[in-house]
Amino acid sequence: MEWHIIGIAASFLTTFGFVPQIIKMRRTKSAKDVSLATLLQFGAGAILWALYGVYLGDLIIITANIIASITIFAAIALCYHYNRKHGLSSR
Amino acid sequence: MEWHIIGIAASFLTTFGFVPQIIKMRRTKSAKDVSLATLLQFGAGAILWALYGVYLGDLIIITANIIASITIFAAIALCYHYNRKHGLSSR
Numbered sequence: 001m002e003w004h005i006i007g008i009a010a011s012f013l014t015t016f017g018f019v020p021q022i023i024k025m026r027r028t029k030s031a032k033d034v035s036l037a038t039l040l041q042f043g044a045g046a047i048l049w050a051l052y053g054v055y056l057g058d059l060i061i062i063t064a065n066i067i068a069s070i071t072i073f074a075a076i077a078l079c080y081h082y083n084r085k086h087g088l089s090s091r
Numbered sequence: 092m093e094w095h096i097i098g099i100a101a102s103f104l105t106t107f108g109f110v111p112q113i114i115k116m117r118r119t120k121s122a123k124d125v126s127l128a129t130l131l132q133f134g135a136g137a138i139l140w141a142l143y144g145v146y147l148g149d150l151i152i153i154t155a156n157i158i159a160s161i162t163i164f165a166a167i168a169l170c171y172h173y174n175r176k177h178g179l180s181s182r
Contacts, residue, residue, distance in 0.1 A: 003143065006139050007139075007146070009139050010139030010140040010143050011140075013136030013139065014132070014133060014136035017133045017136060019129075020126040020128035020129045021125075021126040021129040024126040028124060030123075030124050032123070032124050033115065033121050033124035035112040035115040037111035037112075037115075038109055038115075041111065042104070045101050045103075045108060048100050049105065051097050052098040052101050052151075055094040056147065058147070
């Protein structure tokens with residue numbers, strides 16, 4: 001049973017991992033130092049992890065990574081928006 | 092068999108997810124917009140995912156998350172270093 005608590009805690013931390021980054025970008029209205037490549041890599045990774053969760057039949061992995069990809073795509077949109085606004089490259 | 096390829100691709104993308112961020116911080120010598128909270132959350136999350144991988148008996152999840160925590164702690168160190176250098180808070 002306690003293993004499931006570890007899985008749920010792990011999924012909670014990484015699922016909402018980019019939430020502080022989203023809050024920071026919105027607060028400072030800047031994403032100059034944020035790597036868009038990192039966000040894109042995590043976005044693609046989360047989608048593949050969700051698929052791998054289907055193979056494992058593990059609902060925690062599936063749910064965590066579907067929600068994660070939604071927050072990551074929000075972060076990608078914000079990062080792209082602020083860098084475009086400031087005429088910066090997003091690499 | 093192809094499921095394992097998806098698992099390996101997923102683990103590769105997220106394991107090395109912060110590598111572009113590390114490269115960007117080193118290149119620009121700045122981490123002003125990078126959320127230290129996001130990095131700490133992923134660091135703690137990766138350690139718990141590795142433990143959950145032990146429970147699942149899944150070597151891909153274990154290995155991916157051990158390597159991920161190493162790269163995340165490198166990113167944390169760099170983020171802290173550049174923000175300290177520039178007298179910034181790291182939230």
